[in-house]
Amino acid sequence: MFRKKQAKQKPDAVASALITIAGKENVLYLKEDLLSYECDGYTLERGMPRAVVFVRNTQHVADVVKQLNALGVPYIARGAGTGLSGGATPRGGEIIISLVRMKRLLELDLENRQAVVEPGYINLKLTQSISDKGYYYAPDPSSQYACTIGGNVAENSGGAHCLKYGVTTNHILGLEVVLPSGEMMEIGKSGVPDQPGYDLLGLLTGSEGTLGIVTKITVNILKNPEGKKTALAYFDDIDDASQAVSDIIATGIIPAALEMMDEIAIEGVEASAYPVGHPRDIAAFLLIEVDGIQAGIDDQIDDILTVCKSNHVRDVKVAQDEAERSMWWANRKMGFGAMGAISPDYLVQDGVIPRTRLPEVLTRITEISRKYELRIANIFHAGDGNLHPLILFDARVPGESDRASKAGSECLQVCADVGGSITGEHGVGIEKSAEMRFIFSDEEMRAQTDIRHVFNPDDLLNPGKLFPEPGRCVEVKHNEKKEAAASIN
Amino acid sequence: MTTSTIEAVVPGEQIKESETDHPLGNGGRQIIQAHSEEDISNVLQYANEHVLTVNIMSGGTKRGYGGTMKEADILLSLANYKGIVEHSVGDLTLTVRPGTTLKEISDQLAESGQCLALDPPWPELATIGGIVAANDSGCKRLLYGSARDLVIGTRIVYVDGRVIRTGGKVVKNVAGYDMNKLFIGAMGTLGVISEITLKLRPLPKYEGLSLVHFPDGGEQKMHDVARCILDSMMEPVSLEVLTPSISEKLTGERLYTLVIAFEDQEKAVIQQEKWVTEHLPSGVTQTILSEQEASEWWDAFRHQGPNGHNDDPDATDTQAALKLGSLPSDVPANLKIAEELAGVHHVSLEAHGGAGHGISRVYLNGFPEDIIAFTKALRSAVENKHGYVICTHLPFEMRPAADVWGEKPAYFSLLEGIKQTNDPKKLLNRQRFVGGI
Numbered sequence: 001m002f003r004k005k006q007a008k009q010k011p012d013a014v015a016s017a018l019i020t021i022a023g024k025e026n027v028l029y030l031k032e033d034l035l036s037y038e039c040d041g042y043t044l045e046r047g048m049p050r051a052v053v054f055v056r057n058t059q060h061v062a063d064v065v066k067q068l069n070a071l072g073v074p075y076i077a078r079g080a081g082t083g084l085s086g087g088a089t090p091r092g093g094e095i096i097i098s099l100v101r102m103k104r105l106l107e108l109d110l111e112n113r114q115a116v117v118e119p120g121y122i123n124l125k126l127t128q129s130i131s132d133k134g135y136y137y138a139p140d141p142s143s144q145y146a147c148t149i150g151g152n153v154a155e156n157s158g159g160a161h162c163l164k165y166g167v168t169t170n171h172i173l174g175l176e177v178v179l180p181s182g183e184m185m186e187i188g189k190s191g192v193p194d195q196p197g198y199d200l201l202g203l204l205t206g207s208e209g210t211l212g213i214v215t216k217i218t219v220n221i222l223k224n225p226e227g228k229k230t231a232l233a234y235f236d237d238i239d240d241a242s243q244a245v246s247d248i249i250a251t252g253i254i255p256a257a258l259e260m261m262d263e264i265a266i267e268g269v270e271a272s273a274y275p276v277g278h279p280r281d282i283a284a285f286l287l288i289e290v291d292g293i294q295a296g297i298d299d300q301i302d303d304i305l306t307v308c309k310s311n312h313v314r315d316v317k318v319a320q321d322e323a324e325r326s327m328w329w330a331n332r333k334m335g336f337g338a339m340g341a342i343s344p345d346y347l348v349q350d351g352v353i354p355r356t357r358l359p360e361v362l363t364r365i366t367e368i369s370r371k372y373e374l375r376i377a378n379i380f381h382a383g384d385g386n387l388h389p390l391i392l393f394d395a396r397v398p399g400e401s402d403r404a405s406k407a408g409s410e411c412l413q414v415c416a417d418v419g420g421s422i423t424g425e426h427g428v429g430i431e432k433s434a435e436m437r438f439i440f441s442d443e444e445m446r447a448q449t450d451i452r453h454v455f456n457p458d459d460l461l462n463p464g465k466l467f468p469e470p471g472r473c474v475e476v477k478h479n480e481k482k483e484a485a486a487s488i489n
Numbered sequence: 490m491t492t493s494t495i496e497a498v499v500p501g502e503q504i505k506e507s508e509t510d511h512p513l514g515n516g517g518r519q520i521i522q523a524h525s526e527e528d529i530s531n532v533l534q535y536a537n538e539h540v541l542t543v544n545i546m547s548g549g550t551k552r553g554y555g556g557t558m559k560e561a562d563i564l565l566s567l568a569n570y571k572g573i574v575e576h577s578v579g580d581l582t583l584t585v586r587p588g589t590t591l592k593e594i595s596d597q598l599a600e601s602g603q604c605l606a607l608d609p610p611w612p613e614l615a616t617i618g619g620i621v622a623a624n625d626s627g628c629k630r631l632l633y634g635s636a637r638d639l640v641i642g643t644r645i646v647y648v649d650g651r652v653i654r655t656g657g658k659v660v661k662n663v664a665g666y667d668m669n670k671l672f673i674g675a676m677g678t679l680g681v682i683s684e685i686t687l688k689l690r691p692l693p694k695y696e697g698l699s700l701v702h703f704p705d706g707g708e709q710k711m712h713d714v715a716r717c718i719l720d721s722m723m724e725p726v727s728l729e730v731l732t733p734s735i736s737e738k739l740t741g742e743r744l745y746t747l748v749i750a751f752e753d754q755e756k757a758v759i760q761q762e763k764w765v766t767e768h769l770p771s772g773v774t775q776t777i778l779s780e781q782e783a784s785e786w787w788d789a790f791r792h793q794g795p796n797g798h799n800d801d802p803d804a805t806d807t808q809a810a811l812k813l814g815s816l817p818s819d820v821p822a823n824l825k826i827a828e829e830l831a832g833v834h835h836v837s838l839e840a841h842g843g844a845g846h847g848i849s850r851v852y853l854n855g856f857p858e859d860i861i862a863f864t865k866a867l868r869s870a871v872e873n874k875h876g877y878v879i880c881t882h883l884p885f886e887m888r889p890a891a892d893v894w895g896e897k898p899a900y901f902s903l904l905e906g907i908k909q910t911n912d913p914k915k916l917l918n919r920q921r922f923v924g925g926i
Contacts, residue, residue: 111716111818112847134722156663169667170638185900190875192814193847194624194635194674196894197904197923202637202670206663226722246579252602252691293724296757352659356579384661385580424661432664439657439664447653448666454906466665 011051014073014095018053021063026101028052037096040083041143042431044347044405047090049076054101058176058184058215064097065213065461066182074460077213079120079151082143084348085429087155087208091464097213099150105129106216114173114191116218119150126219135221138165141425142333150214156206158425160257160332161289163383165222167425169205174218177204180456184215191218203451208427209462211455227294228256229301230325233286233308233316234279238262241284242358244311245382248288249355251303258383259287259332262362264342265377265390272338274330282314286382287332335379336390343375343392345401349408350432351415352424355385364414365389372407374400386424387415413438428466436468495519495563498531507560512800513552514885515921517544517564524569526644526652526683532565533681533917534650542919543648545677547588547616551623552797553810553882555676555893556921565681567618573597574684581689582641582658587618587682603689606633608787611796618682623881624674627791628727628748631845633690636673642686643669645679648912658686671907677918678926679911693752697762698783700740700776701747701769710770711745712821715844717768718749719817723761726752728845732824735839735852739789740776745821747844748790750783793839794852795882806854809883809891811864813842813849815876820844826870827851834863850881857884861891868895897924 008030011019015029028034029051038046050073055061068075075095078088090096103120110133115126123144126137140159141147147157153175158167165171174188188201195201204211235241241260248255261269262284270278278285286308290300301318308316319325339346353361362378365387369376377390389411393404412422416438423432436445445467452459495504503522510516523529536543541562546552548568571588578601585594591605591612598604608627609620619625621643626635633639642656655668672679703711715728729748737743749765751758762777769775778786794810815823820842827849831838836859842849851867853860860883868878872895880893898904901924908915908926920926 110720112816113719134720156667158661158663162661166634166638167661167663169670170634179903185903187900190816192816192876194626194812194814195898196877196879197898197901198675198679198907199637199670199673200900200903202667202673206667211666223720223722225724249581249691250579252694254691293722293753293757293760295760296754299754299756352657352661354577354580354582354659356577381661385659386661419657420659421657421662421664423664424659425663427663428665436665440654443651444653445665447647447651448668450910451666451668451671451907454903454910 014071015051017067017071018051018064018095021067022053022055022060026054026056037078038090040081040086040088042084042086042089042429044401045086045089045430047092049090049096050093052096052098054098056101058178061097061178061213061215062182062184065178065180068095069180069182069458069460072460074463076462077154077209079148080122080146082147083151083155083429084350084426085423085431087427087429087465089430100148102215110135112191113221114218115221116216117149118216119153119214120148123147123149123152130221134224136224137171137219138222139168139171142336149217149219153205153214153217154207154209155425155427158381158386160259160381163258163381164254164256169202171220172201172205172217173220175201175204175214176216177212177214179212180458180461188218208429208466210452210465213461225291227297228289228291229297230287230289230319230328231301231304231316232319232328233288234282234314235284235286235312236282236314237312238284238362239359240311240313241286242362244286244308244313245358246356247307247311248304249383251307253290253300253303255288255383256291257287257289260380260382261285261332261335262378264375265335265379268338268342268377269331269335271341272334274327274334276327276331287328336388339377339390339392344394344396345404347391347393347404347408348426349387349389349391349411350423350426351387351389351412351420353385353387353415353418353420355383357418358382358385361387361414361418365411368407368410368414372403374404374407376407381424384424385420409435430465433466433468436466495521495535498535499528503528510559511552512802512884513797514559515544515546515552515556516560518560518562520564520566522566522569526646529565529570529646529681529683530650530652532563533646533648536563536916537649537914540914540916542916544918545681547618548590548614550611550615550797551619551881553795553884554623555888556885556918557888557925558920559885561919568616570683571616576601578603582660582686583689584658584684584686585617586684588616590614590616591620598689599692602692604692605639605687606690607636607639608791610791610794612791614796614798617685621673621685622675622677622682626848628729628841628843629750630848631728631843632724632726637670639688640669640673640685641688643672643682644684645672646681646683648680648914648916652683653680656686660688676922678908678922680917695753695755695758696780696783697751697758698778698786699749699762699765700778701749702740702742702744702774703746704744704772707773708745708821708825710773711747714747714769715821716818718765719845721764723764724751724753725845726750728843730821730824730842730844732828732838732840734837735793735841738839739786794850800884807857807860807884807887809853809860810881811851811853811867812879812881813851813871813876815847815849815871815874817843817845817847819874819876820847820849823849823871823876827867830863830866834859834866836860836863857887861887864891894923
């Protein structure tokens with residue numbers, strides 16, 4: 001039976017204005033086209049955008065922003081939508097300014113170790129396009145095959161190698177930005193360091209798309225290290241693994257990466273598309289990478305093996321070739337997604353603690369797991385104390401989404417209690433805005449929103465992110481999430 | 490409640506009436522020593538209520554850096570608000586009060602085999618508060634970064650007395666805006682830094698230093714050697730170009746010199762020095778210093794230029810210092826231009842610059858009008874290549890004519906907006922910063 005085709009919905013006044021600027025082929029406004037923009041990589045909360053506009057150049061961005069200002073319509077910049085805290089998720093009714101079609105590598109200046117890219121350029125593509133010349137781009141979030149550098153700037157993304165090489169902010173030399181006023185600014189002109197004036201480059205990086213829309217990025221690129229070695233160490237006791245982390249740092253080595261996974265996380269990655277054959281009865285493993293001048297690498301890896309042995313390691317091995325190293329890393333980098341193989345749903349958290357408090361924090365996370373009767377897998381950037389507890393749940397079971405959300409929040413409370421932070425690399429977004437209160441006073445948050453006001457006085461750019469709404473506590477948020485989850489399923 | 494007198498705010502023994510006019514300006518009619526964060530907060534609150542301007546100083550090494558007001562109502566000294574609050578050895582983090590000198594920090598950390606990887610000049614005089622507020626750095630920033638890469642948290646006393654924490658105590662943190670960055674290099678115009686938390690490093694296991702001298706006319710060769718190293722897998726901590734005049738003082742050779750330093754495992758350092766030797770062109774000489782000699786050399790290097798206390802009031806000459814920012818590849822050419830302009834304008838010049846990081850330092854001696862003419866000429870040349878010139882040390886009287894910060898950036902309204910937000914009455918370090926902020 002043929003159903004009569006529904007009459008095509010007409011663009012409203014706002015969508016029409018966007019079509020005038022960017023062309024019909026670059027604007028989405030039909031409900032079915034907008035569904036995939038309801039959320040980013042954080043899926044527990046969703047909101048419907050009013051339209052999506054794909055901008056092609058800086059002028060488009062400026063024109064769209066000016067138009068939306070005139071109409072008083074809020075808007076959000078979005079890259080690949082891989083963010084994990086809802087930074088690109090609409091609260092409802094915003095225009096999404098998608099930067100994915102601004103995806104060119106504009107300049108490469110090897111002499112000054114710089115590359116200029118558009119915001120929609122994919123993180124991993126940069127390394128791939130300069131690797132033949134012996135260079136790479138250091139920040140390597142697990143989603144680097146898909147995430148955009150514009151998004152990385154917004155979130156100040158990290159990755160597995162930031163222990164030694166720092167996070168995105170340490171690699172950004174210049175930005176072209178469209179401000180909420182529609183004005184275009186060039187900050188950090190030509191990648192010259194220490195520009196006179198307040199460090200707007202540092203302020204904009206990690207501002208989660210609430211201060212301006214980045215349209216061009218100058219990044220620092222690095223020369224590949226001469227030598228690299230990767231070790232995998234299996235422990236029967238997670239406290240031994242934690243102690244080994246501290247002892248490695250105490251030897252005076254700064255590894256390029258120092259990652260840990262616990263038993264449940266290992267169960268997940270072994271059930272995923274990239275199993276390594278890790279023993280199933282170990283409590284934790286450490287994935288340790290050192291890089292630098294070849295002549296010093298062997299001594300460093302020897303020192304690390306010694307540390308592991310003195311901490312009762314069951315087995316420790318060094319990758320024999322690039323294939324083995326890549327396999328270990330693929331297994332690690334698929335860690336979050338792998339949870340899908342052992343649980344219908346999972347919630348990723350992103351707390352940071354002083355590295356020395358690891359054993360105590362792990363004990364408390366175990367208690368949280370018992371309290372909420374939910375399994376929690378742990379994947380850590382152990383070297384810099386950045387924990388990713390993955391709370392496993394089944395959204396189809398009434399009440400589990402809510403319990404997962406509460407368990408996640410409690411994990412962050414533990415991190416805050418030991419002097420840490422509620423997010424190391426995923427950002428606050430919608431997800432953790434209530435938890436900002438765990439670490440900042442209202443007065444301190446006001447100092448930040450006062451700065452936002454300088455850039456974004458009408459709060460039309462990405463409203464309702466980063467900071468809790470006045471009077472909105474964690475409990476209220478959980479109830480909202482519960483409702484949101486119920487409506488999704 | 491309004492407090493009527495300053496004596497009600499801090500004990501009388503912490504208040505002094507002003508000394509005589511200081512040639513570097515940036516003084517205050519009343520000098521108030523802060524001994525605690527509470528003192529800082531009380532003084533600022535008092536100043537805010539009474540609309541009194543406040544200059545902020547610790548070691549005074551940057552007293553000649555910006556500022557077109559001879560004195561403020563109050564000079565708030567943080568020199569006695571010092572000491573380490575917490576050194577978490579296992580976490581490689583340090584929390585410290587602003588009046589602590591870099592040397593005091595380094596000495597304390599060395600006992601645990603750690604260091605703060607900042608190497609600006611005059612470490613026994615320069616305090617961490619001043620270094621961060623002025624974003625000062627040394628040549629090892631090539632590998633280790635500058636204050637913006639190392640500061641992970643601060644406590645800031647705002648002008649109304651509020652104490653605001655920025656960042657935190659962990660090395661990775663993206664909660665909220667990265668407010669630390671606002672105060673680094675803000676020259677104290679947005680708030681008073683009352684505590685700083687920094688990321689540390691293990692002390693290097695071995696330090697190597699090579700001095701490579703290039704014969705007259707060998708500037709291109711020097712440029713090529715620097716580029717060759719930067720395009721290699723070697724990992725120098727510094728790749729600093731010395732002009733012949735400063736090289737003569739520090740190495741005995743009046744030639745362009747490249748200072749190549751490595752810090753790593755001993756084997757790795759020796760391997761890299763060997764690599765450099767093998768890749769040097771003919772006609773240049775390389776001296777590899779022993780670890781002890783290297784340490785003494787760096788010590789001498791870090792005691793060059795004005796420090797706020799070494800201007801000679803009786804000298805006929807004036808001393809000045811400039812900071813140049815440029816693309817790293819422009820550093821050798823900029824230094825050469827500076828040398829030539831020094832001849833034209835009859836000033837004596839010593840200069841060095843990072844061929845890998847783009848910051849150069851120029852130390853000058855000469856008559857005030859010649860220094861000003863030189864600075865203008867150099868600025869114009871450097872700005873042509875998207876760089877900038879800032880005067881980091883000048884006598885007070887010369888600052889307006891020399892234009893310490895150069896042209897306002899295009900986004901100046903944002904800087905003004907931020908200043909207005911944090912310090913609406915413009916009381917803190919008034920007129921010390923870019924565009925008269």
